[in-house]
Amino acid sequence: MNRLVHTGTHPSALLRRACILLKVDEGGPDGWSDTRAGRTLNCSFMTVRRVRRPFVDEGLDAALHRKRPTGRQYRKLDGRPEAQLVAVACSPAPDGHARWTMSPLSEQLVELKVVGSIDPATVWRTLKKRAQALA
Numbered sequence: 001m002n003r004l005v006h007t008g009t010h011p012s013a014l015l016r017r018a019c020i021l022l023k024v025d026e027g028g029p030d031g032w033s034d035t036r037a038g039r040t041l042n043c044s045f046m047t048v049r050r051v052r053r054p055f056v057d058e059g060l061d062a063a064l065h066r067k068r069p070t071g072r073q074y075r076k077l078d079g080r081p082e083a084q085l086v087a088v089a090c091s092p093a094p095d096g097h098a099r100w101t102m103s104p105l106s107e108q109l110v111e112l113k114v115v116g117s118i119d120p121a122t123v124w125r126t127l128k129k130r131a132q133a134l135a
Helices: 004-005 012-023 033-041 043-060 060-064 081-088 102-111 120-133
Strands: none
Touching: 012 033, 012 043, 012 060, 033 043, 043 060, 081 102, 081 120, 102 120
């Protein structure tokens, strides 16, 4: 691991995790606490703990090379779809309604094939975020 830290070009996160493991090595001459290692390496003690745990549970490779998170949900409305939502929301309300509500807005986005499906709460959050950005 010393060779990893001192040679070549590696991603900074990988180097930081290697440095953390070197500092908190209990078998080594220093064996620093999580707090001391965090202060020295300019990270929190929780970061040190999050690096140490996979090392103890799964080994060196798991501690150095973190797995990508699975199951991440990406935003349905960003960029052009968000602009289309705003355009629909600013257009005249459907017949028989005084203004747009979230359910008809979400149905209209599906009808216009902006998205395959969308929850009215997502529409509400997007419009709320947009209103905060304009304020």
